[in-house]
Amino acid sequence: MKIVLIQLVLIGFVILTAVRLLRHRGARTQAVRRVGLMLFAALAVWSILFPSVWNRIARIVGVGRGTDMVLYALVVAFLSFTLTTYLRFRDLEARYTKLARRLALDEVGLPHQSETVPERQEQPYAGS
Amino acid sequence: MNDSRTVHDSTSHDSRAHDTWVVIPLYNEGQVITDVIAQVRGAFDQVVCVDDGSMDDSAELAASAGARVVRHPFNLGQGAALQTGFDYALSDPTMKYVVTFDADGQHQIADAIGMVERLRVGEADVVFGSRFLDERSSPTLGKKLVLRAAVGYTNMTTHTRLTDAHNGLRAISRPVLKQIRITQNGMAHASELVAQIGASKASYVEHPVHILYSDYSKAKGQSLWNSINILAELILR
Numbered sequence: 001m002k003i004v005l006i007q008l009v010l011i012g013f014v015i016l017t018a019v020r021l022l023r024h025r026g027a028r029t030q031a032v033r034r035v036g037l038m039l040f041a042a043l044a045v046w047s048i049l050f051p052s053v054w055n056r057i058a059r060i061v062g063v064g065r066g067t068d069m070v071l072y073a074l075v076v077a078f079l080s081f082t083l084t085t086y087l088r089f090r091d092l093e094a095r096y097t098k099l100a101r102r103l104a105l106d107e108v109g110l111p112h113q114s115e116t117v118p119e120r121q122e123q124p125y126a127g128s
Numbered sequence: 129m130n131d132s133r134t135v136h137d138s139t140s141h142d143s144r145a146h147d148t149w150v151v152i153p154l155y156n157e158g159q160v161i162t163d164v165i166a167q168v169r170g171a172f173d174q175v176v177c178v179d180d181g182s183m184d185d186s187a188e189l190a191a192s193a194g195a196r197v198v199r200h201p202f203n204l205g206q207g208a209a210l211q212t213g214f215d216y217a218l219s220d221p222t223m224k225y226v227v228t229f230d231a232d233g234q235h236q237i238a239d240a241i242g243m244v245e246r247l248r249v250g251e252a253d254v255v256f257g258s259r260f261l262d263e264r265s266s267p268t269l270g271k272k273l274v275l276r277a278a279v280g281y282t283n284m285t286t287h288t289r290l291t292d293a294h295n296g297l298r299a300i301s302r303p304v305l306k307q308i309r310i311t312q313n314g315m316a317h318a319s320e321l322v323a324q325i326g327a328s329k330a331s332y333v334e335h336p337v338h339i340l341y342s343d344y345s346k347a348k349g350q351s352l353w354n355s356i357n358i359l360a361e362l363i364l365r
Contacts (some may be wrong), residue, residue: 097208107198
């Protein structure tokens, strides 16, 4: 087997990405995700060394060529990435909205608590 | 001090005003907000403006016009501002009704009074303002089509029957308000509100209101392009 430069570059890239992802996940990362990531990385290395594996997969699922198969997989992966990112952002938005609302309401106090006009400053909570 | 036979100043204690909070989402309306609040306070004592991170002096003007001002630390969107106003009103145990009112001066206070009156006599739990029940409002053709499409979509997805779902003038009674939780920060909140009211099985009626399309509100208001954004927000919720 003859290793070409592009294969080395790609393998290095995959390993770096996997390591980075593992490192940045923190303590609560689920083991399943890690195993999945390892498998994915292994598959990536495998398919770099033996590009024909994609051809075999493509033939099994009835797609013409391995390159097409990779493209389809990429499209699916990209769409799922877009979706999870969208959901995560929406979740984040809901959180900071709650936080901002709480801040705003605390700043102004309860309706009949003070008759003064609120300024942008801390308003002590007179918990009578 | 002054002659308050016709003017309701902040010290007037007419009972009709004290169980109602008028919620006004406020975002960069410095030009008109003083007049709008003065007009509202002629009929309702308790006005809460939710300043949604305005870049102009809207919040200060609203405060000096006599409104309570709740200030978002940064811009969150009109839906978020409404919910903040609802939370504020709900923290007042004597509140029975809430009116949502636009800050740009396109609503008439007489309509709001009529709507609260219908809540008060127990006609319904929620009163929606509709500009399509009579001929007073004259939206442009494009706007009319967009609003019709929007209400068609809302009716279809929420099992309600309304003629104008995207009207900022509404009157809501306390028990219903407690069940509402707007999560759509952007403009899709109008449909979300209708959906939640529909799901709560609250009774609702529509009230004919006059939308004043002044040059100011036309320049500030929703462009047709934005209706595409609203539609997208609705579908992607």
